[in-house]
Amino acid sequence: MVVFPNPKINLGLNIVSRRSDGYHNIETIFYPVTSILDVLEIVVAPKGSPTTLSVTGNAIDCPVEKNLVMRAYSLLNQIHSLPNVDIHLHKRIPDGAGLGGGSADAAFMLKALNELFQLGHTQSELSALASTLGADCAFFIYNRPMLGTGIGNDLTPVDVDLSDYEIRMEKPDVSISTKEAYSNVLPAYPEVPLNEIIKRPVEEWRDDLKNDFERSVFPLHPEIAKIKQRNYELGAVYSSMSGSGSAVFGIFKNN
DSSP, X not given: OEEOOOXXXXXXXXXXXXXXXXXEEEEEEEXXXXXXXXXXXXXXXXXXXXXXXXXXXXXXXXXXXXXXXXXXXXXXXXXXXXXXXXXXXXXXXXXXXXXXXHHHHHHHHHHHHHHHTTOOOOHHHHHHHHHTTOXXXXXXXXXXXXXXXXXXXXXXXXXXOOTTEEEEEEOOSOOOOHHHXXXXXXXXXXXXXXXXXXXXXXXXXXXXXXXXXXXXXXXXXXXXXXXXXXXXXTTOSEEEEOTTSSOEEEEXXXX
């Protein structure tokens, strides 16, 4: 079985409060994009062979057992005693970009195993399992526009359609750690709820649809801010850093 995990962008990202568990409550709109895809292949391993993972494409600095794809397999294997499999992951979605590439790989792995071995899990069940692997993994189970609240895993469908626009993404040669992104963030409830702003025409998003991480990341990495500014100079109707960075996307009206 071959599947093609896709990235996401964040349409607005408000960090609204700090939680007692050390995490932060956020609100954001996850939006799937398909301009770049990973490739994930899963085949049943020969009898007596162990489960293996090979990775090509973009380098991943991560031990095999900690790769989210392997963790997704292990999670379902604990429940179902799955057959051993050979997994090949070709990475094209950049890491450290705020595009959710690793989370997408994990979620697509769960969905693929569920289908390949006819495990019978519902989307809701897969979403709950995915949430144990990462805050935004659950989004990729549904893979449609969603309002994410809590730590990003409380999901509500939203009607956002950017099919009349071109979404361009660019990642500079820098990666942002979660610790760095949160370093100068001051949680606050937004004056206008995100789900109200998003109902406006895209051309009206620029002044009010914010990513709170930009305030801490841009001063440390001005090259990221320059990409956003360049998008507007090139005619984008909206541009923003995605997630905690460092990728920046621009939304351009199709001619």
